[in-house]
Amino acid sequence: MRKKIIKINEDTCLGCGLCAEACHQSAIELVDGVAVVMHESICDGMGNCLPVCPVGAISFSEEEINNLENPTENTCPSAKVSELDTTVQNQQNLISALTQWPVQIKLVPIKAPFFDKAHLLIAADCTAYSYANFHTEFMRNKVTIIGCPKLDDGEYTDKLTQIIINNNLKSVTIIRMQVPCCRGIERATVSALQNSGKFIPWQIVVISTNGEIIEN
The missing domain is CATH 3.40.1360 (Dna Topoisomerase Vi A Subunit; Chain: A, domain 2)
Structure with a gap:
């Protein structure tokens, strides 16, 4: 299985921290003024950090991951597969508490x-x-x-x-x-x-x- 691997050139990095803020997985942290990949296994490879780096210190490469028996080990937590042990009890006819529409942040007006x-x-x-x-x-x-x-x-x-x-x-x-x-x-x-x-x-x-x- 191939996976995108993030690389940060520490010699080029300015330590601005923009990549750490852009990373939704919190895989990047600033250490001694330099951006460091602290959690490579949870990097999703989507590249949100790439466009915010002002000096082009970040790159991605594809590498073979030899973990075919359990491929989800190298998956970010948000996409990790799991089954939950739950049982539905006391079903009731509930009423929605939603008071307005739309609900998506992208769709609501800034004033309403x-x-x-x-x-x-x-x-x-x-x-x-x-x-x-x-x-x-x-x-x-x-x-x-x-x-x-x-x-x-x-x-x-x-x-x-x-x-x-x-x-x-x-x-x-x-x-x-x-x-x-x-x-x-x-x-x-x-x-x-x-x-x-x-x-x-x-x-x-x-x-x-x-x-x-x-x-x-």
């Missing part, structure tokens, strides 16, 4: 009546599928917008900054999965809050892949 005095929930796409009581515990009495920092084109910071600036929000709740690529939605929201210049109460909730709250 439903944002006025709203408690804003910014959630990664997978969280609602992973956490069974998502509507009742997190969406109730909130305006919900969602996105996937790994699969969506572009970055959310600018859009979220404009939403926060142009509306009178009461609070912001960020919900993401525990996988590294999902940190992108947290970073974008925190940056947007800082860029807005507003003081708005906010919190982060992290959901595990087996549907449990691991950070609140």
